[in-house]
Amino acid sequence: MRRRDFLKGVVKAVLVSMACISSSVAALFIYPASVKQREITMYECLSEEELPRRGVRRLDIEIDNKGRRAAVFIVAHEDKCFALSPVCTHLGCLVSFSRHGNAFICPCHGGKYDVEGNVIGGPPPRALTRLPMRVDKGKVYIGLKV
Numbered sequence: 001m002r003r004r005d006f007l008k009g010v011v012k013a014v015l016v017s018m019a020c021i022s023s024s025v026a027a028l029f030i031y032p033a034s035v036k037q038r039e040i041t042m043y044e045c046l047s048e049e050e051l052p053r054r055g056v057r058r059l060d061i062e063i064d065n066k067g068r069r070a071a072v073f074i075v076a077h078e079d080k081c082f083a084l085s086p087v088c089t090h091l092g093c094l095v096s097f098s099r100h101g102n103a104f105i106c107p108c109h110g111g112k113y114d115v116e117g118n119v120i121g122g123p124p125p126r127a128l129t130r131l132p133m134r135v136d137k138g139k140v141y142i143g144l145k146v
């Protein structure tokens, strides 16, 4: 390989790397802005009597009249009841709950969360997201950004 060809290859590699890095950095600044623009909508999902007294229950909430649904987990644990997003905080796969292990497991890279959604194993950088939840006149509402 001639010196000139080698240098051309190096310059191309540097330019491609710079383009990739700058687009990634730009995405970091653009993405949060677009996420912030989405509003939280409270969806009625079940009656108060249907809330679990203990353990974890998965719900599929209908979010529009076209049949789109969003999954959430309702957790009743140590006198607390809260809603968790099933979206893994590593790369966004959907976790499932293992009753046997009493933990949320991500099938993609082995992420593991305790029953409160805290990371206990694998690559996820932070806990599962807690979703807004309120009870009003006997109905349970969960907040989603969709």
Ligand code: FES
Pocket (backbone or CB within 6 Å): 088, 089, 090, 091, 092, 093, 106, 107, 108, 109, 110, 111, 122, 123, 124
């Ligand atoms: S997406 Fe869940 S561990 Fe990677």
